[in-house]
Amino acid sequence: GQACTQSDLYSFGATLFFLLTGKEPTPIAVSRPAAANSKVSQVLDGIVSKATSISLAERYQSATDILTELLQTKEYQ
DSSP: OOOOHHHHHHHHHHHHHHHHHSSOOOTTSOOOGGGTOTTSOHHHHHHHHHHTOSSTTTSOSOHHHHHHHHHTSGGGO
16 A cells, blocks of 8 residues: 555566566556466566565565576576
């Protein structure tokens, strides 16, 4: 209900979903880009779904956490 750091991380995940699929994500829902684009890796799908988790406890706690996970993927090595 209230804006917090995780609100921005949710928005990042929703933006990443759009960039990977070319489609608007469903508002206030966990986004899974691999369901809309079979070329999206399981790793990126997991990052987007975690960033758009409804539960704040399950969502990334900082942008650094997302960056760390992105940098560990094969796509960016």
